[in-house]
Amino acid sequence: MGLNRFLQLFIPKESKFFPLLRGQVEDILTASDLLVEFTKTEEHYVRKDLYKQIKELESHCDTLTLTVFEELNHTFITPFDREDIHNLASQLDDVMDLINDGAKRTILYKPEQIPLEITRMAELIKESALCLEIAIGEIDKVRKNPKVAIEQSANIHRIESMADNEYEMFLIKLFRHEQNAIELIKQMEIIQMLESAVDKTEDVADLIRTIIVKYA
Amino acid sequence: MGLNRFLQLFIPKESKFFPLLRGQVEDILTASDLLVEFTKTEEHYVRKDLYKQIKELESHCDTLTLTVFEELNHTFITPFDREDIHNLASQLDDVMDLINDGAKRTILYKPEQIPLEITRMAELIKESALCLEIAIGEIDKVRKNPKVAIEQSANIHRIESMADNEYEMFLIKLFRHEQNAIELIKQMEIIQMLESAVDKTEDVADLIRTIIVKYA
Amino acid sequence: MGLNRFLQLFIPKESKFFPLLRGQVEDILTASDLLVEFTKTEEHYVRKDLYKQIKELESHCDTLTLTVFEELNHTFITPFDREDIHNLASQLDDVMDLINDGAKRTILYKPEQIPLEITRMAELIKESALCLEIAIGEIDKVRKNPKVAIEQSANIHRIESMADNEYEMFLIKLFRHEQNAIELIKQMEIIQMLESAVDKTEDVADLIRTIIVKYA
Numbered sequence: 175m176g177l178n179r180f181l182q183l184f185i186p187k188e189s190k191f192f193p194l195l196r197g198q199v200e201d202i203l204t205a206s207d208l209l210v211e212f213t214k215t216e217e218h219y220v221r222k223d224l225y226k227q228i229k230e231l232e233s234h235c236d237t238l239t240l241t242v243f244e245e246l247n248h249t250f251i252t253p254f255d256r257e258d259i260h261n262l263a264s265q266l267d268d269v270m271d272l273i274n275d276g277a278k279r280t281i282l283y284k285p286e287q288i289p290l291e292i293t294r295m296a297e298l299i300k301e302s303a304l305c306l307e308i309a310i311g312e313i314d315k316v317r318k319n320p321k322v323a324i325e326q327s328a329n330i331h332r333i334e335s336m337a338d339n340e341y342e343m344f345l346i347k348l349f350r351h352e353q354n355a356i357e358l359i360k361q362m363e364i365i366q367m368l369e370s371a372v373d374k375t376e377d378v379a380d381l382i383r384t385i386i387v388k389y390a
Numbered sequence: 391m392g393l394n395r396f397l398q399l400f401i402p403k404e405s406k407f408f409p410l411l412r413g414q415v416e417d418i419l420t421a422s423d424l425l426v427e428f429t430k431t432e433e434h435y436v437r438k439d440l441y442k443q444i445k446e447l448e449s450h451c452d453t454l455t456l457t458v459f460e461e462l463n464h465t466f467i468t469p470f471d472r473e474d475i476h477n478l479a480s481q482l483d484d485v486m487d488l489i490n491d492g493a494k495r496t497i498l499y500k501p502e503q504i505p506l507e508i509t510r511m512a513e514l515i516k517e518s519a520l521c522l523e524i525a526i527g528e529i530d531k532v533r534k535n536p537k538v539a540i541e542q543s544a545n546i547h548r549i550e551s552m553a554d555n556e557y558e559m560f561l562i563k564l565f566r567h568e569q570n571a572i573e574l575i576k577q578m579e580i581i582q583m584l585e586s587a588v589d590k591t592e593d594v595a596d597l598i599r600t601i602i603v604k605y606a
Numbered sequence: 607m608g609l610n611r612f613l614q615l616f617i618p619k620e621s622k623f624f625p626l627l628r629g630q631v632e633d634i635l636t637a638s639d640l641l642v643e644f645t646k647t648e649e650h651y652v653r654k655d656l657y658k659q660i661k662e663l664e665s666h667c668d669t670l671t672l673t674v675f676e677e678l679n680h681t682f683i684t685p686f687d688r689e690d691i692h693n694l695a696s697q698l699d700d701v702m703d704l705i706n707d708g709a710k711r712t713i714l715y716k717p718e719q720i721p722l723e724i725t726r727m728a729e730l731i732k733e734s735a736l737c738l739e740i741a742i743g744e745i746d747k748v749r750k751n752p753k754v755a756i757e758q759s760a761n762i763h764r765i766e767s768m769a770d771n772e773y774e775m776f777l778i779k780l781f782r783h784e785q786n787a788i789e790l791i792k793q794m795e796i797i798q799m800l801e802s803a804v805d806k807t808e809d810v811a812d813l814i815r816t817i818i819v820k821y822a
């Protein structure tokens with residue numbers, strides 16, 4: 175580890191890992207945008223088509239993740255500790271999986287309606303993905319100028335705390351007004367997945383903070 | 391790692407990490423005590439007030455956890471392997487989160503009643519927290535005298551196995567007698583979180599055992 | 607790590623770790639076989655007896671896992687990186703836990719019926735366990751001849767994708783036709799655990815792939 179840290183000083187500025195991570199974030203951003211639309215439409219066939227597009231992005235993001243893992247096994251000097259890059263890629267993949275799972279569950283469960291709070295949660299995922307885009311976009315400059323990443327990390331924490339509130343308010347409403355237990359289960363599971371997606375973006379933000387502290 | 395292990399022989403006896411870990415355990419212990427009270431009261435406003443106190447402890451424990459992480463990034467010689475301290479702090483934080491989540495869900499869901507088994511589960515969390523207090527209290531002496539930690543680890547295993555039984559018996563009863571599916575969901579989720587809190591204390595106990603074996 | 611990788615070249619061909627991992631897979635295979643039977647029988651007392659046998663296998667597998675962990679702490683040169691062996695043992699233990707949990711939940715919840723899809727899921731666990739048996743059986747030869755492990759890993763991916771489909775189809779059917787919310791919860795939780803067991807076998811397969819890439 176110490177050796178790697180030393181050799182990192184001589185590494186070429188552009189690493190093959192950064193474009194892959196940025197590619198993952200692009201997939202997440204596009205998917206979260208489609209997800210907002212997905213929760214807004216009332217036509218099941220439109221929703222199915224949007225889900226198909228999300229699924230393709232999930233599969234593409236998967237390929238990028240695997241490429242990061244393979245590259246890690248073949249690269250001698252890495253721009254950050256091997257483990258940090260591995261975790262970044264893996265947690266970005268988790269964000270994507272949760273977006274996909276939320277959409278998939280909605281298709282499977284066919285809830286009677288998609289309440290406004292679910293749309294709001296999708297919008298928070300998108301806002302958080304936008305912060306990730308900026309933070310990961312500057313990740314190669316994080317040693318010299320960590321300011322951007324620190325700012326975006328703080329933004330994501332704010333967004334996650336809003337998602338937390340949104341989620342709690344929704345559960346209170348759901349348990350107070352939904353008489354149909356099966357409908358309640360459907361909505362509870364869908365919003366849980368989307369809330370977990372926001373949580374995961376926060377994990378990514380925390381990881382970026384850890385990397386900054388390490389290399390400061 | 392080998393180097394760290396060697397340098398650890400010369401480390402000052404009192405490390406800054408131990409008081410932080412002990413602080414986490416104190417938070418957990420106080421919170422579990424409040425949780426027992428929380429499950430026993432029938433007044434919603436008393437419960438809300440107790441939850442507020444638990445939430446503050448959760449937030450305090452969070453700060454301690456982050457301090458451990460930051461210290462780890464700035465400390466050259468650590469009393470145990472970096473990873474072990476990181477995991478200890480992180481798993482103690484998980485225990486605290488689950489206590490807080492259990493209380494929060496109860497506030498959100500407003501179940502018709504809090505059955506005795508939920509109080510019993512809160513008591514088991516508290517018993518396990520007491521064992522953790524003793525074990526973590528002696529963690530600086532674990533190399534010379536691992537006996538205390540081993541004893542407490544065995545106690546926690548016994549408690550976790552009791553919690554397992556309690557949980558199973560409760561689920562059998564719930565699925566046999568609760569006709570109201572929504573009430574069933576509420577109680578199932580609340581007890582699940584509290585049972586996970588006990589499980590997490592066992593994870594901490596296992597980690598302490600691993601550390602003992604490593605340094606024996 | 608570099609040193610370990612070098613010393614591994616001189617390690618005796620038969621390591622004490624491989625028989626332990628193989629023992630874990632044998633437990634999983636036997637348990638999955640009992641699980642198929644378990645889902646097929648309609649007699650509750652037969653089911654209870656089969657669960658007892660699964661539980662004993664779970665406990666035996668637990669002992670093997672702990673033995674791997676202890677051996678890792680006492681062994682200087684390991685055939686693969688310490689972390690890889692640790693993760694293999696730990697993930698095999700997770701597979702076993704999920705099989706046990708699926709059976710336990712069925713006993714606790716007493717669902718009115720066990721639908722064919724649950725039996726099918728148990729069969730997929732067994733098929734995947736058979737692939738693990740072959741792959742782990744050859745794990746000591748993975749450096750010279752990774753072909754067998756790669757083949758079995760591909761098979762497990764195919765099986766997991768079938769399990770995914772089976773699970774989704776079942777959820778659609780369940781939410782469309784099951785009017786009784788409590789019955790729906792029971793069946794949903796049971797099949798979820800079994801599906802997670804298949805997912806975990808895929809994690810093991812992925813880990814084996816990672817090991818192959820590392821040592822190729």
